[in-house]
């Protein structure tokens with residue numbers, strides 16, 4: 324049975340995720356975009372993965388620099404998520420933000436739930452995306468922050484049952 328793109332998108336949209344901003348650096352070029360396709364992969368060694376659209380501006384910067392940081396957004400950071408997902412004024416995404424520089428050189432955003440600072444361990448082409456597996460070289464977590472969630476185009480928070 325052929326797969327309908329609409330139905331595929333609908334079911335993917337129902338999959339509830341956290342929201343991250345994946346930041347990266349290649350030389351003097353710093354970039355970042357909103358990413359929900361993130362997961363932990365391995366504890367020992369500590370590995371995570373993100374999926375980047377081959378057509379995104381972020382993809383070649385990760386490819387060139389070989390580093391990325393996964394900034395896990397907190398509730399209240401919806402505007403930041405939208406800013407880093409918008410195709411308008413991409414070059415102004417970091418304007419007005421105070422960022423720390425991670426050990427890999429990737430920008431670490433403030434006010435988040437935490438961040439994984441990673442060096443690319445492997446890159447797998449997968450259709451129109453590239454799966455980047457990163458080895459975590461540094462991380463921080465704020466256990467008091469509530470993670471931002473995303474489902475079917477809307478933001479929300481977690482409610483324990």
Ligand SMILES: Cc1cc2nc3c(=O)[nH]c(=O)nc-3n(C[C@H](O)[C@H](O)[C@H](O)COP(=O)(O)O)c2cc1C
Nearest residue numbers: 356357358359360374375376379380381408409410
């Ligand atoms: C909630 C949310 C999740 C997203 N997840 C991803 C993702 O996992 N991978 C991806 O490549 N783009 C994802 N995007 C889309 C990018 O953020 C968007 O295309 C962005 O403009 C790309 O920026 P760039 O071209 O400057 O790199 C997501 C957007 C939103 C709003």
